[in-house]
Amino acid sequence: MSSSLKNLSDFSHLKVKSAEGIKFAIVVAQWNAEITGALLAGAVDGLLKNGASEDNIQVIEVPGSYELISGADIALRNKQFGAVICLGCVIQGETRHFDFICDAVANGIANVGIKHNKPVIFGVLTTDNMQQALDRAGGKHGNKGEEAAITAIQMCHIASAF
Numbered sequence: 001m002s003s004s005l006k007n008l009s010d011f012s013h014l015k016v017k018s019a020e021g022i023k024f025a026i027v028v029a030q031w032n033a034e035i036t037g038a039l040l041a042g043a044v045d046g047l048l049k050n051g052a053s054e055d056n057i058q059v060i061e062v063p064g065s066y067e068l069i070s071g072a073d074i075a076l077r078n079k080q081f082g083a084v085i086c087l088g089c090v091i092q093g094e095t096r097h098f099d100f101i102c103d104a105v106a107n108g109i110a111n112v113g114i115k116h117n118k119p120v121i122f123g124v125l126t127t128d129n130m131q132q133a134l135d136r137a138g139g140k141h142g143n144k145g146e147e148a149a150i151t152a153i154q155m156c157h158i159a160s161a162f
Contacts, residue, residue, distance in 0.1 A: 007142045019052035019153045022082040026057065027071035029088035031064040035130075038137035039087040039123060039145030046149030065090050065124055066101055069108030076116040082159070083119040084112075085153040087145055089137070092128045095142055102126045119155035123148030 024047055040059065047057055051093045058081075060069040066090030072084045090097045105124055107135050111119035122143055127133045135141045 001041050007140065010142070012073055014150070014154075015140045016050050016150055016153055017157045019047050019050045019056075020157075021056070022052060022153070022156050023056045023080050024052060024058070024149075024152060025060060025072070025075035025081045025084045026066050027060045027062055027075060027084060027086050029063070029065045029068060030061055032089040032091065032133070035089040035125065035133045035137045036087055039089070039125070039148075042138060042143030042145030042147075042151040043085055043087060043123065044145075046146035047153070049109065050150070050153055052153075064088070066108075068105060068124065069112060072109060072112045072120050073115070076112065076118055076120070081118065082156040083121060085123055085145075085148045085152050087148065088124040089133050090124065090126050091130060091133055098126075119152055121148045121152045121155070133137075 026043055029036050044057060045125050060071050060075055062068055068086040068088050072086055075081055075084050090098060109120050109122050123134050126137055126143060136144050
């Protein structure tokens with residue numbers, strides 16, 4: 001089904017385990033604040049709805065999506081977090097800057113997870129325009145921040161099983 005026809009943040013088919021007792025870092029970009037603020041609200045809500053306590057959620061603000069990489073790395077040096085959720089938004093402009101930033105951020109976030117052997121969740125919107133970002137940050141397609149939170153919970157349980 002086309003994404004234009006549904007809310008993509010439907011978890012009714014999942015049995016999400018409890019986030020109780022798990023510590024989460026949420027690294028959020030300040031750039032495109034209208035979008036990233038909504039993603040942050042969705043992530044926090046998703047964690048709280050699934051048993052996380054406010055005391056176990058630490059929000060770290062970084063300037064832009066590129067800085068999510070070092071923000072996640074800094075958070076994981078502490079070793080107390082079960083997972084890091086990275087939230088950002090890169091909107092296509094007139095130059096190739098979009099391509100370079102999206103590629104670097106995706107690879108950088110993946111590499112931080114590998115380096116620290118911890119779940120580092122990619123909650124970065126890479127959209128063609130502002131409307132697509134709004135639609136995915138609490139609009140008609142749900143909230144990718146909440147999806148990132150559910151992913152973090154699931155990955156923490158997978159990581160703790162091994």
